Amino acid sequence: xxxxxxxxxxxxxxxxxxxxxxxxxxxxxxxxxxxxxxxxxxxxxxxxxxxxxxxxxxxxxxxxxxxxxxxxxxxxxxxxxxxxxxxxxxxxxxxxxxxxxxxxxxxxxxxxxxxxxxxx
Amino acid sequence: xxxxxxxxxxxxxxxxxxxxxxxxxxxxxxxxxxxxxxxxxxxxxxxxxxxxxxxxxxxxxxxxxxxxxxxxxxxxxxxxxxxxxxxxxxxxxxxxxxxxxxxxxxxx
Numbered sequence: 703x704x705x706x707x708x709x710x711x712x713x714x715x716x717x718x719x720x721x722x723x724x725x726x727x728x729x730x731x732x733x734x735x736x737x738x739x740x741x742x743x744x745x746x747x748x749x750x751x752x753x754x755x756x757x758x759x760x761x762x763x764x765x766x767x768x769x770x771x772x773x774x775x776x777x778x779x780x781x782x783x784x785x786x787x788x789x790x791x792x793x794x795x796x797x798x799x800x801x802x803x804x805x806x807x808x809x810x811x812x813x814x815x816x817x818x819x820x821x822x
Numbered sequence: 823x824x825x826x827x828x829x830x831x832x833x834x835x836x837x838x839x840x841x842x843x844x845x846x847x848x849x850x851x852x853x854x855x856x857x858x859x860x861x862x863x864x865x866x867x868x869x870x871x872x873x874x875x876x877x878x879x880x881x882x883x884x885x886x887x888x889x890x891x892x893x894x895x896x897x898x899x900x901x902x903x904x905x906x907x908x909x910x911x912x913x914x915x916x917x918x919x920x921x922x923x924x925x926x927x928x929x930x
Contacts, residue, residue, distance in 0.1 A: 739919070748908065748921055748922070748923055748924045749857075749865065749908055749910075749921040749924075750921070751918060751919040751920070751921065762917060764918060765916075765918075798864055798865075802919075803870075806853065806855075806870055806871055807853060807855070807911070807912035807919065808853075808855035808867060808870040808871070808910065809855075809857075809865075809867065809910075809919075810867050810870075810876065812864040812865055812866070813864065814863075814864055815864050
């Protein structure tokens with residue numbers, strides 16, 4: 703059973719860049735058909751898809767965040783990462799990494815989530 | 823962009839049936855997935871592709887999808903089913919993954 707674990711700072715300042723990493727264990731990050739995603743949840747609110755990256759490095763971002771998002775993957779470390787720039791307090795959220803299933807359009811494995819607070 | 827609308831809350835007595843609606847334009851033409859999220863935890867997939875259940879998910883969880891509404895049904899509700907539930911689709915028009923607004927299920 704694949705497991706995902708987010709890591710990164712819990713507090714970042716406005717205008718700075720958030721960097722998070724997701725480490726994959728119990729499975730291969732290079733398996734065909736799996737898309738590695740980032741999803742966030744504002745406090746007390748619903749889920750928002752940020753984007754995904756394939757093991758080849760191909761990416762697709764939510765247009766509402768596209769100008770501020772960069773994702774990367776390091777298959778040797780079994781990690782993929784999220785950078786979100788020009789942070790504001792509105793980016794305060796729990797950030798999840800998740801795996802989109804190879805055969806469908808659903809997210810079958812999730813990390814536990816990491817709370818990121820944007821505050822000066 | 824594609825919008826999925828859910829009722830904010832549903833209340834149900836133990837042993838009864840909870841039905842959670844997810845409305846979207848011609849949602850019946852899409853594959854709908856459902857997640858359960860308990861406080862402080864990550865979402866868990868409970869139904870995928872409208873009607874299928876991942877291994878380990880009780881048969882009490884079932885789904886349907888037609889027209890402009892998809893429905894998650896929880897039969898013989900238990901106290902442990904109290905959680906937030908989200909529907910989700912992939913919008914082929916935009917290439918986005920879209921989540922519903924979420925429904926809080928309260929077991930009375």
